[in-house]
Amino acid sequence: MAQKQEYLSKNQKIVLDIIEKSAQPMKAYSILFNVQKKGLKAPPQVYRALDKLVEIGKIHKIESRNAFIACRNSACTIANATAFSICESCEDVKEISSSKLSKYLSNFQDKEGMKYNKYNLEFFGICKKCK
Amino acid sequence: MAQKQEYLSKNQKIVLDIIEKSAQPMKAYSILFNVQKKGLKAPPQVYRALDKLVEIGKIHKIESRNAFIACRNSACTIANATAFSICESCEDVKEISSSKLSKYLSNFQDKEGMKYNKYNLEFFGICKKCK
DNA sequence: TGTAACTATGTAATAATATAACAATTAAAT
């Protein structure tokens, strides 16, 4: 899906900036702590920005970790089709960009023929480093 | 994976029972409220039972909803390979049992060849009733 | 320009979800 919003608001920029600087997913209250020097003092300011950034696909939420990661998948034109690999040892998270996988899942139909407009897939395992 | 545990403890039975009676995912504190008459008064009692039941595959956690649903997929011998369809309108949740899908995902390899031992997939859409 | 509608912000309070820590009890293994 094409970006819905061209310009980010001040708080959205601040929050996105801190998330993009992190190689790994960040938790909301860790973000809050990090942006307090920039004037964002209360949870709603962070959560509002997070909500919007997720909506427009700039970041994704790792549901199993309650954490947020910047989208670095330049081909990830579809904010509604996300896949991640998560190392259960070091908690390293990577976004998976496999057009084969995304095609397969986007076209998946259940038995009752329900069509989905969105999915989120989280793979778990042990990464190379941790083996 | 075969069940790891044959017998459930008292609290595990109580918690499983209430979840199995619900057609839809239940939240931890709703479970807690419902089992207070049975003597489970505090969150840890519920969360411990939930943890164990998830571990042995009797229930699954719907991560995007922070809720727990009984496994009714008799072929779901793999507690570590879960897929759900979620209606974003009525919040109806169904476990998807497609051997094709589970085979595809279980065999999925990322670019670096990392092999996964577990995945969770959540599809979102509007169900038939809500259309 | 005025003003209405919408979007974003600031702030305090609170709700909802989950875990830590520790003592006591019960079940299983040797």
Add this chain to the structure above:
DNA sequence: ATTTAATTGTTATATTATTACATAGTTACA
């Protein structure tokens, strides 16, 4: 019998997220 592990009960606390309301900025356009 002894000891090892699993389960339970309990209090307190940590973590994650939202409600509610007041204020300010921005956009559309009459």
